[in-house]
Amino acid sequence: MHKQDIQLVRITSDDVELLLRLSRQTFSETFSPVNTPENMQHYLDTSLTTEQLRKEINHPDSLFYFAMRAGSAVGYLKVNFGTAQTELQDPGGMEIERIYVLKEFHGEKIGQLLFNKAMEIAREQKVDYIWLGVWEKNVKALGFYEKNGFVRFGTHAFKLGKDEQTDLMMKLTIKEDV
Ligand SMILES: CC(C)(COP(=O)(O)OP(=O)(O)OC[C@H]1O[C@@H](n2cnc3c(N)ncnc32)[C@H](O)[C@@H]1OP(=O)(O)O)[C@@H](O)C(=O)NCCC(=O)NCCS
Incomplete structure (x- = not known):
């Protein structure tokens, strides 16, 4: 598959049911x-x-x-600024809260396109860094973020139902373009 087969489309409240299905499935x-x-x-x-x-x-x-492929949503990205950030809430930060790609399409660079979009937004908004929390047992996502330059800077507790889990906090400093 070629990158040009994927379109990134801003999600609005009209898309809530499609986002719900994709979020639940991923x-x-x-x-x-x-x-x-x-x-x-x-x-x-x-x-x-x-x-x-x-x-x-x-x-x-x-x-x-959304990442759209042949008219279907196959992945999505959610980023937060300011008070929408789930922690820190530093005006100089941007959180990537979710990057999810349908399992069937993993390894086809769709996650990378969504991540590149997040980088573009971070630069446009002139934030100093991007941060995120990722479950310590989510080895695949950890590998993906490390590959993209994120480094660990802490942990936080997360509750999934009754299970106390640990998220690793990761950060990427945005460098000015030269
Ligand atoms: C993490 C995720 C978004 C990656 O998306 P993807 O489309 O499968 O990844 P890509 O094909 O875009 O890979 C991009 C790059 O990251 C690398 N990469 C992907 N997974 C990796 C891993 N486990 N370890 C190291 N590198 C990895 C790829 O090799 C590729 O690098 P390359 O261009 O040098 O080959 C995807 O696996 C996913 O949706 N996982 C489930 C949801 C999830 O865990 N989200 C994160 C929650 S915090």
């Missing part, structure tokens, strides 16, 4: 194999609902993009 594909069905269900019921996603899309400090 979350399940990523985390079901290593979490209990009860803890998964709890997250889906509380965090991945139409109402919650509509609120997130409409937040003035968040941006969402």
Whole structure:
């Protein structure tokens, strides 16, 4: 597949049901194999609902993009600024809260295109750094972020249903273009 087969499209509140389906599918594909069905269900019921996603899309400090391939959404990106950031909330920072690609399309550089979009936004918004939290057991995502230059700077606790998990906090300093 060629990069030009993928279009990145800004998500609006009209797309909430499509985003909901894609979010639920990618979350399940990523985390079901290593979490209990009860803890998964709890997250889906509380965090991945139409109402919650509509609120997130409409937040003035968040941006969402779909990766579209042949008219289908195959991945998405969510970034946060200012008070939309889930932690730190530093005006000089931007959080990548979610980059998800359907399992079927992993390894085809779609994650990279979404990440490149995040970098473009960070430069446009003139933030000093990008940060994110990633589950310590999500080896695939850790490898992807390390490959893209992120370094670990801390940890934070995250609760999936009843399971206390540890996220690694990672950061990438944005250098000025020369
Ligand atoms: C992480 C994820 C977004 C990567 O997307 P992808 O489309 O599969 O990755 P790409 O094909 O764009 O890979 C981009 C680059 O990262 C590298 N990469 C990808 N996975 C990697 C890994 N596990 N370890 C090291 N490098 C990796 C690729 O080799 C590629 O580098 P190259 O251009 O030098 O070959 C994707 O695997 C995914 O959606 N995972 C499930 C959801 C998830 O865990 N999201 C993060 C939650 S915090």
